Amino acid sequence: MNKGLFIIGVVVFAGVFAEFIAKDPYRVDMSNRLLSPSLEHFFGTDQLGRDLFSRVVYGARTSLFLAVSITIISMIFGSLFGAVSGYFGGIIDDVFGRIIDIFLSIPDLVLNIALVGILSLSYGTSPLIIIFSIAFTNWVSYARIVRGSVLSIKEHEFVLAAKAIGASNLYILRKHIIPNIIGPVIVLATLNVGNVIIAISSLGFLGLGIQPPTPEWGEILNSGKNYLETAPWIMLFPGFAIAVTVLGFNIFGEGLRDVLDVKKEIIE
Amino acid sequence: MLKIRNLEVKFKTIEGVVKANNKVSLELKKDEILGLIGETGCGKTVLGMTIMRLLPKNSEVKGEIIYKGKNLLELSEKEMREIRGKEIAIMLQNPSLSLNPVLSVGEQIAEVFLYHDKLSKKDAMRKASEMLKIVGITPKRINEYPHQFSGGMKQRIMIAIALALNPKILIADEPTKGLDSSTKEQIINLMKKLTKGKSMLLITHDLDIAEKLCDRIAVMYAGEIVEILSNFNKAKHPYTIGLLNSLPRRGLKPIDGVSPSLISPPSGCKFHPRCKYREEICTIKNPELKNGVRCFRNDKS
Numbered sequence: 001m002n003k004g005l006f007i008i009g010v011v012v013f014a015g016v017f018a019e020f021i022a023k024d025p026y027r028v029d030m031s032n033r034l035l036s037p038s039l040e041h042f043f044g045t046d047q048l049g050r051d052l053f054s055r056v057v058y059g060a061r062t063s064l065f066l067a068v069s070i071t072i073i074s075m076i077f078g079s080l081f082g083a084v085s086g087y088f089g090g091i092i093d094d095v096f097g098r099i100i101d102i103f104l105s106i107p108d109l110v111l112n113i114a115l116v117g118i119l120s121l122s123y124g125t126s127p128l129i130i131i132f133s134i135a136f137t138n139w140v141s142y143a144r145i146v147r148g149s150v151l152s153i154k155e156h157e158f159v160l161a162a163k164a165i166g167a168s169n170l171y172i173l174r175k176h177i178i179p180n181i182i183g184p185v186i187v188l189a190t191l192n193v194g195n196v197i198i199a200i201s202s203l204g205f206l207g208l209g210i211q212p213p214t215p216e217w218g219e220i221l222n223s224g225k226n227y228l229e230t231a232p233w234i235m236l237f238p239g240f241a242i243a244v245t246v247l248g249f250n251i252f253g254e255g256l257r258d259v260l261d262v263k264k265e266i267i268e
Numbered sequence: 269m270l271k272i273r274n275l276e277v278k279f280k281t282i283e284g285v286v287k288a289n290n291k292v293s294l295e296l297k298k299d300e301i302l303g304l305i306g307e308t309g310c311g312k313t314v315l316g317m318t319i320m321r322l323l324p325k326n327s328e329v330k331g332e333i334i335y336k337g338k339n340l341l342e343l344s345e346k347e348m349r350e351i352r353g354k355e356i357a358i359m360l361q362n363p364s365l366s367l368n369p370v371l372s373v374g375e376q377i378a379e380v381f382l383y384h385d386k387l388s389k390k391d392a393m394r395k396a397s398e399m400l401k402i403v404g405i406t407p408k409r410i411n412e413y414p415h416q417f418s419g420g421m422k423q424r425i426m427i428a429i430a431l432a433l434n435p436k437i438l439i440a441d442e443p444t445k446g447l448d449s450s451t452k453e454q455i456i457n458l459m460k461k462l463t464k465g466k467s468m469l470l471i472t473h474d475l476d477i478a479e480k481l482c483d484r485i486a487v488m489y490a491g492e493i494v495e496i497l498s499n500f501n502k503a504k505h506p507y508t509i510g511l512l513n514s515l516p517r518r519g520l521k522p523i524d525g526v527s528p529s530l531i532s533p534p535s536g537c538k539f540h541p542r543c544k545y546r547e548e549i550c551t552i553k554n555p556e557l558k559n560g561v562r563c564f565r566n567d568k569s
Contacts, residue, residue, distance in 0.1 A: 157365035163322055164360060165380050165429065166352035175379065179370045 001255020007248025011241075015061035022054035025215045034231045044233040046223065055215040056237050062216040063245070066131060067196040074135045075189050078142025083181075085143070086150030087173055093147075100143050108137040109202060116208045125211050134199050138192070145188055149181040183260040191253035194246035201242050217242050269467045270296040270319070270356075270437055275331035277311070277318050277491075284531040288314040290491040292331070293557070296437065301460075301468045303482035305475060305511070307527050311491040312471045313361065316439045319469075320358050321348050335437075354384055357435040361442050363422035367414040373425050374400075374410035380432040399428040403458060420451035424458065431462055439469045444477060456481060475500070475515060487511070490528050490538040496560040504561045506543045537563070 014021060029049035037044040043052035085096035115133040116125075123129060153159070154177060162172045197217075203209030204218020212219055217238040224234030277289035288311045296302050304312050317323050319333055321340060333340040340351065352358075360366045367376060377399050378392035387395065397407035403424040414422060423443060430438055443459060444452040456477055459468075472478055478485050479500050487495040487508045495505040503509050510523035525542035528534050534541050540550040545565055555564050 157360060157362055158368040160322060161360050161366040161429075162368075162379075164320055164352055164358045165383065166349040166354060167379075167383055168349060171383065175371075176368050180368070 001252055001259065004248045004250070004252030004255055007244060008252055011060050011245050011248065012064060014057045015064045018054075018057045018061050022057040023051050025050060025054040025058040026213055027051070034227065034234075036231070037233055043237040044231065046220070046234050047227055047231070052220075052234060052237055055220055056217070056241050058215040059217045059220060059238060059241065060245070062210055062214060063197050063200055063242075066127060066134075066200050066210075067193050069131050070134045070138060070196045070200075071189050071193050073131065074139035074192075075142050075185060077135070078139030079146045079178075079181075079185055081139065082143035082146030082148075083150050083173055083178065086147040087154055087169065087177065089151075096143075097147070100140055100147070103137065103140040104144070106137075108199065111137050112199060112203060113206065113208060116203060120208070125208075127210065130200065130203060130209055134196060134203075138196060138199075141192065142185065142188060145184055146181055149184055150177055153177050153180050184262045187253055187257045187260060187262050190249060190256055194249035194253070197242060197246055197249070269298050269300075269335070270469075271332070271334040272296075272315075272319070273332040273334070275315070275318065275333065276329070277314055277323070278328045279324075280326045280328070281531075286530045287533065288491050288530055289318065292488075292491075292493055294486055294493060294496075296467050296469055298467060299465060300484065301463070301470055301482045303478035303485040304469060304471045304488060305473060305478050305485060306488035307473065309527060309530070310488045311530070312473075312488055313441055314491075315488075316358060316441050316469065316471055319439060320352060320356065322358075353380055353435065354433045355435055356437040356439065357430040357433070358439040359426045359430045359441060359443055361445055363426045364414065364419065366426060367422060369414055372411045372413055373417065376414075377425065377428050377432060380429060384433055395432070396428075399432055400425075402431075402462070403428045420447055420455060423447065423451075423455050427455075427459060427462065435466070437467045437469070438463055439471070441471045442473070443470070444472065444474055452477070475511065490533055491530055492538060492562065493557060494539065494562045496557075504566050505539075505563050506545055506565075507539050510542075 027050060029045070031049065032045055033047055033049040035041055035045040035049075041051050041053060043056060046052055046055070081096060085093045085100075112133050115136060116129060119129045119133065159172055159176055162176050167175075200209060200216070201218030201221065204216045205222045207222055209218050210216035212223065220238040221235055224231070224238075227234055272292055272294045275289050275292040276287070279286040279288060292315060294302070304315065306312050314323070318329055319340065321343075323329065329341055331341070335351070335356070340348070343351070367373065374393055374396045377396035378389070381387045381392035381395050382389065385392075393410070397410050400407045400410060405421060405424055409416075414425075417425065426443075440459065444455055447455060460481060470478065470482060484496060484498050485500070486493050487497070487505065489507050495503065495508045497503060497508070500508075500512055503512060507523070512518055513521045514523060523542055528538060528541070536552050537543070537546075537550045537554055540546045543550065547564065549564055555562050558566065
């Protein structure tokens with residue numbers, strides 16, 4: 001868990017203080033294109049002579065901002081959806097449950113690509129569209145887990161006791177049920193950030209995500225793929241950044257899971 | 269205060285329809301402690317939950333529960349929420365399960381004030397600490413969590429929650445369950461002290477407590493009231509007598525047989541398969557509750 005936290009700390013630090021760590025990621029220098037890593041350019045330069053280290057560091061800011069926004073939005077929406085479905089049961093649960101099933105049956109990336117494609121045709125590519133498109137598929141895992149947890153929590157006697165003092169359903173949901181399911185949701189969110197980073201990079205790699213010249217790990221990968229043989233570092237370093245960051249969130253999430261004593265089956 | 273007339277409660281289950289309460293008529297008078305005794309599964313708790321309208325969805329309720337001239341069974345859910353806790357409060361069984369493990373006890377007492385009286389958080393917590401003091405717990409422990417308290421302490425917290433809004437009627441469902449005899453004594457004395465001027469329905473299977481505390485005692489068997497009496501010495505129904513004889517100080521003689529299934533109860537008097545005085549008529553016809561006893565033997569004499 002500490003190792004995970006350390007990695008996350010380094011990435012967050014890089015993202016937040018990018019101005020102080022790195023040079024200008026946009027500065028094109030055609031006389032210095034495709035340089036291999038050196039003391040001056042730690043990660044070398046790309047096909048336009050931009051400093052790759054700076055682009056990867058600024059990329060951390062883009063990826064983290066998007067990933068955290070997407071995770072928070074899908075956590076709030078998915079948890080509410082699952083909580084209402086599980087708590088009220090009956091027809092509401094039938095309808096909401098089927099909606100969850102439908103979303104689970106469509107591969108996330110395919111739906112993401114389709115959504116980004118359609119939306120960017122009408123509105124042009126923007127970070128908002130990427131946030132919306134990934135959150136659109138990502139909330140489902142929260143809904144599923146929260147629904148299951150609420151189903152078991154609502155049978156506890158303290159829920160009946162709360163009803164006995166005259167509390168309304170909404171109040172019980174807010175004060176008694178949600179505090180009891182917050183553990184698994186936090187663990188899921190931490191593990192989920194890693195997946196979301198991969199989703200963002202996938203879209204970027206396919207050219208559908210953040211558009212150049214904004215530095216984003218997937219976008220750098222995409223731009224480097226034509227130079228894989230002559231300048232492999234263009235793909236190597238952002239790829240490494242993605243892998244390490246995702247690993248960090250996963251290690252931290254699993255540590256949290258053990259600390260918060262959440263059953264493994266619930267999350268997986 | 270509270271009049272129950274011809275109450276019938278049924279549950280639809282996969283195995284069949286459970287007739288948990290059958291033609292129950294009972295009156296809880298002002299300032300009275302009414303005991304409700306009977307074996308496990310005879311429908312005592314169901315009666316308490318029916319009054320509070322807290323039964324699960326598969327239940328079907330008929331009859332009347334009149335409080336302040338209104339039939340509680342006909343009130344809307346919103347009107348009922350105003351009654352719960354404020355007018356009629358219930359102490360559920362199992363204090364350890366009825367307290368939320370992730371909220372401090374102070375928050376759980378304060379909740380009642382926050383919710384009904386719309387007090388500020390600070391005022392609610394102050395009132396909660398007053399309640400703790402009243403039930404004999406030092407207010408210093410207000411921020412502790414339920415697992416840090418013993419069984420008797422938790423029961424005291426339940427009392428504090430139930431009495432926080434000064435309800436007119438308290439329904440106590442087995443408040444001494446799982447407590448040792450000295451703690452039992454303390455809890456009972458505390459309840460007796462705090463419910464002065466209130467009406468209380470005390471659900472229990474502890475005959476000693478019922479006798480010590482209650483003004484009147486209703487005996488329930490297989491979902492029916494079989495006897496209402498003010499003193500166990502006047503017991504007439506064979507079931508009540510059987511219950512008394514099963515006490516250690518009366519010779520520890522259990523009643524033969526087991527209590528009947530509520531899905532397919534016996535014909536006639538529900539107690540006849542276990543009754544040593546049964547006659548032919550008992551197997552055919554269910555006697556009415558007359559002069560507080562539901563038994564043909566009593567009718568004759």
